[in-house]
Amino acid sequence: MTDVILRNENLKRVLSGHPWIYKTEIDHIEGEYEPGGIVDVYDYKKNFIGRGYINLKSMISIRLLTYDRDELINEEFFKKRISKAWEYRKKIMKDLNSCRVIFGEADFLPALIVDKFGDYLVIQTLSLGMERYKNLIVDILVELLKPKGIYERNDVSVREIEGLPKTKGYLYGNFNTIQQFEENGVKFWVDLENGQKTGYFLDQKENRAAIKKYVKEAHVLDCFSHTGSFSVHALHYGAKSVETVDISQAALDIAKKNVELNGYLDRCHFTCDNAFDLLKKYDEGKKKFDVVILDPPAFTKSKETVKDAIRGYKEINLRAMKIINEGGFLITCSCSQHISPDAFLDIIKDAAYDTHKNIRLIEKRTQSKDHPILLASNETEYLKCVILQVF
Numbered sequence: 001m002t003d004v005i006l007r008n009e010n011l012k013r014v015l016s017g018h019p020w021i022y023k024t025e026i027d028h029i030e031g032e033y034e035p036g037g038i039v040d041v042y043d044y045k046k047n048f049i050g051r052g053y054i055n056l057k058s059m060i061s062i063r064l065l066t067y068d069r070d071e072l073i074n075e076e077f078f079k080k081r082i083s084k085a086w087e088y089r090k091k092i093m094k095d096l097n098s099c100r101v102i103f104g105e106a107d108f109l110p111a112l113i114v115d116k117f118g119d120y121l122v123i124q125t126l127s128l129g130m131e132r133y134k135n136l137i138v139d140i141l142v143e144l145l146k147p148k149g150i151y152e153r154n155d156v157s158v159r160e161i162e163g164l165p166k167t168k169g170y171l172y173g174n175f176n177t178i179q180q181f182e183e184n185g186v187k188f189w190v191d192l193e194n195g196q197k198t199g200y201f202l203d204q205k206e207n208r209a210a211i212k213k214y215v216k217e218a219h220v221l222d223c224f225s226h227t228g229s230f231s232v233h234a235l236h237y238g239a240k241s242v243e244t245v246d247i248s249q250a251a252l253d254i255a256k257k258n259v260e261l262n263g264y265l266d267r268c269h270f271t272c273d274n275a276f277d278l279l280k281k282y283d284e285g286k287k288k289f290d291v292v293i294l295d296p297p298a299f300t301k302s303k304e305t306v307k308d309a310i311r312g313y314k315e316i317n318l319r320a321m322k323i324i325n326e327g328g329f330l331i332t333c334s335c336s337q338h339i340s341p342d343a344f345l346d347i348i349k350d351a352a353y354d355t356h357k358n359i360r361l362i363e364k365r366t367q368s369k370d371h372p373i374l375l376a377s378n379e380t381e382y383l384k385c386v387i388l389q390v391f
Helices: 075-092 134-145 202-210 229-236 249-261 275-284 303-322 341-354
Strands: 002-006 020-022 026-030 038-042 048-054 060-066 098-103 112-117 120-125 149-154 167-172 178-183 186-191 219-223 241-246 268-272 289-294 324-334 359-365 384-390
Touching (some): 002 048, 075 134, 186 249, 219 275, 219 303, 229 289, 341 359
Parallel strands (some): 219 289, 241 268
Antiparallel strands (some): 038 048, 149 167
16 A cells, blocks of 8 residues: 655644645655555654545645545445445435435545436546546446436536546436426426536525525515526415526526426516626616525635625625515525635625615525535535525
C-alpha cells in the first residue's frame, strides 16, 4: 500500500472527519501509486488517519473513504456503503418515489451522487477515484434498488479538474430519458438527459411540502421558478392563482407541462422575464401578492464573488417584501454554499430595514433529509430556506 505522509500542521479539520486532503497538506508520498488509486494517509508522526483515493491533478488530492485500517476498498466496501445509504433513506423519507440515494461526502462516498426518479436512477461520478468504480457501483445499484434504468450525467466541468472528460449516456437499460415521477403526491416530468444537474432539484423536496399552510387561498408569485416545482406545489395546496416566472422560455415550457400534468392550468400564469426586472416593475406599479417565493440559482460559487451575491440577494428580497400584502409571506431561498445561514438572515434583516418592514421568522429550513449534512464538512450544508411573515 502506498503511504501519504501529511505535513506537521493543524490537522483538526481532517481529524474531525472532513474527508478531503489538500495538495498543500501533503509532505511526501512513500511508494508507487497511480492516479485514482487507493493510498493510506498518515500524520507526520506516522499515525494512521484514513484510506482513500488519490489524484494530484486536483487541489483536493485525496478523498478519504474509511478511517478503519482493517477496511479494504473493494466490492464488499461499496456494497456496504451503498446499502447503508439506501437504508437511511428508507428510514427517514416518507416518499421514496423521488429522492437522493447517495449524497457524496455525507454518505461517506465522496464525489458520488445518485438520484432516484420513479423507476430510474441518475448517477454522477465527479472524481477520478470514484470513476474507477463506476461499473461496480452500477452493478450494486441494480442489485439493491432494481431500477428499470440508470443514466449517467457526468457532463459537468468539475470532472475536467480531475482530468476526466464530460460525458452522459445510458449505463443500464435503454429508455426514454423524459420520465414522470412523483414528489409529495405531485406529478412532474424530468429530463434525465438535458435537465439541470441530474434533471431536477430534489434538495427542496421537504421545503416545497412546507409551503402548504401558507399558500392556501393565496395569490402567489413564484420567481426563478425553473420548471415550476414550487408553482405546482402551491397550486396543489390550494393557491387561488400562481404567476410562474423564469428567464428561460424552455424552462417555462416544461413548467407549463408540469402544471398541465396536474390539471391546474386555469389558475396559473407564465411570465418569461428577468426576476430582478419584474420585481422592480411590480414594486413601482404597486402590484401586490399574498405570497412571494424566491428560489434563485446560486449567486456565487466562490468566496471572491460573495459581495456581489449579497447585493443580489438583498435586491430581490427587498423588492419582494415591498409587493407582499400586509401579513403575507415571503418564502426565500439561497443555495450558495458561501453564504452561511446567519449571513442569509442578516441580508434579509437589512432588506427589511431598508423597506421599513417588520418581519417575523416563521420557519428556518435547510435541504431535505436525503441530503444529510456532515458536520465536519461545511460543503455539505448549502441550502437555506426561510419562511417569513411581512408587516
